[in-house]
Amino acid sequence: MTDAQAPELTRTNPLAPAPEGARTAADVVTPELVAALTKGVGGSGRTANHTPFTGEKLADLPESTPEDVARAFERARAAQTAWAAVPVRRRAAVLLRFHDLVLQRQAEVLDLIQLETGKARLHAHEEVLAVAVAARHYGRRAPAYLRPRRHAGALPALTKVTELRHPRGVVGQIAPWNYPLELSVGDALPAFVAGNAVVMKPDTETALTALWARDLLVEAGLPAEVFQVVIGDGPVVGPEVVRHADYVSFTGSTRTGREVARGAAGRLVGVSLELGGKNAMLVLEDADVEKAAAGAVRACFSSAGQLCISIERIYVHASVADAFLERFAARTRALRLGTALAYGAEMGSLVGPRQLETVERHVADAVERGAKLLAGGVARPDAGPYFYEPTILEGVTDDMAVCDEETFGPVVAVHRFTSEDEAIARAEATPYGLNSSVWTRDARRGRSVAARLRTGTVNINEGYAPAYGSVQSPMGGMKDSGLGRRHGLEGILKYTEAQTVAEQRLLPMAPSLGMDDRAYAEFMTRGLRLMKAFRFR
Incomplete structure (x- = not known):
């Protein structure tokens, strides 16, 4: 299907045609390419x-x-x-x-x-x-x-x-x-x-x-x-x-x-x-709600939410919740879906039927149990067999599957809170600990909240990209989100075995110079005390 023939994949802002988008799968994945790559x-x-x-x-x-x-x-x-x-x-x-x-x-x-x-x-x-x-x-x-x-x-x-x-x-x-x-x-x-x-x-x-x-x-x-x-x-x-x-x-x-x-x-x-992860985003009462709403779209719906470090739970302070949700829902409803091999679309497809089934099951279960849809909530077979609209849920409760199961799709549940301690406690009420996000105008406060979250990475005023992209620093999960780290020193030393080579010179580590066992033990004891006094490590 050429780009000119593609259906409009959004209700409000269809993806504009792009010349390069006319390439098809057959143009890209040729028999010659497959033969060369699988050799x-x-x-x-x-x-x-x-x-x-x-x-x-x-x-x-x-x-x-x-x-x-x-x-x-x-x-x-x-x-x-x-x-x-x-x-x-x-x-x-x-x-x-x-x-x-x-x-x-x-x-x-x-x-x-x-x-x-x-x-x-x-x-x-x-x-x-x-x-x-x-x-x-x-x-x-x-x-x-x-x-x-x-x-x-x-x-x-x-x-x-x-x-x-x-x-x-x-x-x-x-x-x-x-x-x-x-x-x-x-x-x-x-x-x-x-x-x-x-x-x-x-x-x-x-x-x-x-x-x-x-x-x-x-x-x-x-x-x-x-x-x-x-x-x-x-x-x-x-x-x-x-x-x-x-x-x-x-x-x-x-x-x-x-x-x-x-x-x-x-x-x-x-x-x-x-x-896995069930990553949380905290929007504090002093956050810039416009920037937080734009950041939430990136954090929740990049790669259609099929990202281990994407956000699936948002906790927003009650005093700014209405303003945040108005902006977040409007941005989400305006996202452009598309299939063209070109820049322009803002969200693509789920990867296959299993992911689509999970997303549909989580959303249907939540709505049946009383959650409210603020955006999305429907599949888009007109766009492709596994497309699903980016979805925001409010009123999610503990008995709903979407509350604590990893969805791994374009679905986020929004919750309101009234105190910082409450927000941290609710964000931590999960066996996972991969990534989290904190939004505030007060950088010192953001760092303080970040230090209380048991996740391998925390991003302040962004969703996931700053921590992941800072490759000199380790990245990985706590709790049920994993073992070990990628990136930085830890990310390379894990692929090595450490070997200690110790060379003893001049004197053995044993009685010598005419010392008997007792004299050697007393000599070593005095040596240890001197090393502590002179602050040897």
Whole structure:
């Protein structure tokens, strides 16, 4: 369907035609592209992925068996030793070249992301930005993060201690469908620069994006065998990745994350997990309601709400609730939905029937139990099979599924509060702890409230982008939202094993110089007291 033929996908402000929007899936996902991207992917069977925009098949893909997964790990392990021997600055240079290539060729991957996820193009572009920033950061900082570090020894001047960082080996990565560029290759970049190989299992429905990223990394100088991709059904292929990996990186649901953690624990290998969330936004009485309403639209409806760190609950002070809701609902009702491979649409599609069913079930349950619809609340099959209007609910109570279950769609529940303590207590009444947002004109107050929230990231006067985009700082979940962190020092050291090398010089750590056991013990005791007195650490 050309852009000129596309239906008006909003009731109030239809998406204006854009010339580039006339491209179709067939124009982008050609047999030649699929053949090039899947070259070398082990698969004894065949599977397919589909575009949410129409539900039609995009491509036939190799389907990996457990034996294919085992062979991928064998190839990766054979290549990893030589890759780890490459000086870290040369490994980092691959990431810097990859940064440039991603920015130069972003139009290619934007088309793929949109077709595989159903996102609006601007939301797909968030992934390009995130991956480029991560590549630049680790390309510049990895040599410092991984350098040998000197530490004080047991005996000053007599014990020389160096901490070394070794790659873990082959990292098994299980990536989700919702951010197929950022949460696949974006998470793999620090693993590669630390000297590891990676065997990645992307979601089948978004495998082309991950394969495109692999192809670009190889073009940037990464040895092809160091980055293996396996494709297949999660319950079949996922456990095999965990069974062979030296470390596991997983992003997905809390339920599946627990299974991954159990599998890794049984083999005594490390694991990092970014899991679910029921993220809260607090609008305090001194907030700029106009800015808060605009920010809430971004926080709740980017990528149609299919973002682990998006906002699903808003707590707004009673004194500004009416003003906030008037502006928030008006902005939400005016959002432009669209399918064109072009900038302009402000929200895209849900990824498939399962997400649509969850959204419809949560909204219907809430309305039947007395919640009020302030915006949305209906599917849009005229736009595409899985489109759903961005939805605001008020009057949500504890007995409604939408209250504490993760929706992972364009639905937000708004609640009123009268005190700061009440707002924090209600925001914290969830087993999740991934992201939160605080809106206030008082920066000091915002930081004070943020420190009381048990979430891995808190954004003041924005929804999620500042914390996530600050890649020098760690990002991850507390409570049921995960283990470990991505980004910054923690995001690369998790892919390494620490080794302490201690060299004893001149005197042994034992009785010497004619001392007997008692004299040695008294000597060491006096030494410890002196070290404390002179503030040795």
